[in-house]
Amino acid sequence: MEGDGKTVLLITGNAGKYREAARIAEGYGIGVKMLDYPKIEIQSNSNEHVSMVAALLAYSHLGAPLVVEDSGIFINALNGFPGVLAHFIKGGIGIEGVLKLMEGKKDRSAFFKAAVSYVDNDAVKCFTGICRGSISHKEIGEPEESLPFDSVFMPEGSKVTFAEMGVDEKSRYSHRAEAFKKLFAYLKEDRS
Amino acid sequence: MEGDGKTVLLITGNAGKYREAARIAEGYGIGVKMLDYPKIEIQSNSNEHVSMVAALLAYSHLGAPLVVEDSGIFINALNGFPGVLAHFIKGGIGIEGVLKLMEGKKDRSAFFKAAVSYVDNDAVKCFTGICRGSISHKEIGEPEESLPFDSVFMPEGSKVTFAEMGVDEKSRYSHRAEAFKKLFAYLKEDRS
Numbered sequence: 001m002e003g004d005g006k007t008v009l010l011i012t013g014n015a016g017k018y019r020e021a022a023r024i025a026e027g028y029g030i031g032v033k034m035l036d037y038p039k040i041e042i043q044s045n046s047n048e049h050v051s052m053v054a055a056l057l058a059y060s061h062l063g064a065p066l067v068v069e070d071s072g073i074f075i076n077a078l079n080g081f082p083g084v085l086a087h088f089i090k091g092g093i094g095i096e097g098v099l100k101l102m103e104g105k106k107d108r109s110a111f112f113k114a115a116v117s118y119v120d121n122d123a124v125k126c127f128t129g130i131c132r133g134s135i136s137h138k139e140i141g142e143p144e145e146s147l148p149f150d151s152v153f154m155p156e157g158s159k160v161t162f163a164e165m166g167v168d169e170k171s172r173y174s175h176r177a178e179a180f181k182k183l184f185a186y187l188k189e190d191r192s
Numbered sequence: 193m194e195g196d197g198k199t200v201l202l203i204t205g206n207a208g209k210y211r212e213a214a215r216i217a218e219g220y221g222i223g224v225k226m227l228d229y230p231k232i233e234i235q236s237n238s239n240e241h242v243s244m245v246a247a248l249l250a251y252s253h254l255g256a257p258l259v260v261e262d263s264g265i266f267i268n269a270l271n272g273f274p275g276v277l278a279h280f281i282k283g284g285i286g287i288e289g290v291l292k293l294m295e296g297k298k299d300r301s302a303f304f305k306a307a308v309s310y311v312d313n314d315a316v317k318c319f320t321g322i323c324r325g326s327i328s329h330k331e332i333g334e335p336e337e338s339l340p341f342d343s344v345f346m347p348e349g350s351k352v353t354f355a356e357m358g359v360d361e362k363s364r365y366s367h368r369a370e371a372f373k374k375l376f377a378y379l380k381e382d383r384s
Contacts, residue, residue: 043235100293101289
């Protein structure tokens with residue numbers, strides 16, 4: 001890492017994501033600063049690719065080591081739909097449209113994936129986390145506005161949806177936490 | 193226009209699009225050169241925005257006046273889905289998924305939109321063309337591989353789908369031709 005080697009910028013406008021990352025980073029002796037800066041997201045069906053390009057483009061403006069996270073949900077019976085583009089579902093066909101597409105599908109398996117990319121002057125490294133589970137037959141619970149799929153996703157080993165869980169319970173399954181842990185372990189190693 | 197004022201670069205890997213643009217440009221005394229160069233497409237629900245950003249980014253590398261086209265299909269009963277991201281449908285839910293979402297919908301209206309952006313040293317200008325029509329109840333005709341929605345889109349005033357039409361008939365309805373005509377009229381005006 002460049003600079004003081006103790007703090008990394010996280011490009012996000014989402015305070016919840018920032019808090020989750022900062023709490024994990026603490027355990028590795030690393031500080032996180034939130035920066036609400038434009039994240040240029042390209043069209044792609046790979047979260048890894050989206051987050052690496054966004055990180056590189058932000059770095060080219062900011063010139064400081066930084067982190068960009070991107071996530072999606074992949075439904076196996078729908079060939080991975082909606083994937084990276086999950087955040088376009090809400091203003092479009094909605095969760096009810098996704099449930100309609102799932103009518104009559106025996107395989108209801110799906111997974112959330114988070115990709116966390118770190119860029120500095122020499123490289124871009126991407127770390128991923130996955131949470132496997134299944135799509136429920138109807139919406140259950142009250143999801144946060146920005147996380148509509150939480151009301152239809154039940155992680156493996158749970159009988160409730162993400163939307164029914166408290167923060168602590170949900171974080172045990174978190175694809176995002178898994179990716180951040182890999183990143184911070186890498187950064188700790190890299191500096192020692 | 194910069195340079196000789198007679199030729200403009202079209203960034204595309206699609207020879208069909210190039211031929212369509214070149215034929216129209218001829219009528220305005222303008223030449224078109226095809227360049228198969230990376231088109232950086234951002235996530236957005238606006239074709240205008242996608243094509244303007246792609247044009248600006250290509251210009252920043254190439255430094256020559258150029259044109260980028262981007263198009264989508266917007267289904268009204270699905271709140272504009274799939275829109276700009278139509279080209280992700282094919283590997284995902286497919287046209288059969290779109291028809292399933294349309295089951296029971298009385299309003300089957302939809303429109304294709306093309307956005308054509310021109311960038312030079314001073315400005316980016318975007319020109320659009322729209323073709324209104326409706327979504328058929330099943331796939332009819334054999335569409336080109338890259339144009340899967342042609343088999344379910346019937347333009348207003350026609351009883352057949354785009355996939356059933358020959359090139360000349362389809363071009364009478366073409367959203368893309370409309371946008372290119374506006375561009376070439378602007379470029380002709382600009383130079384005189």
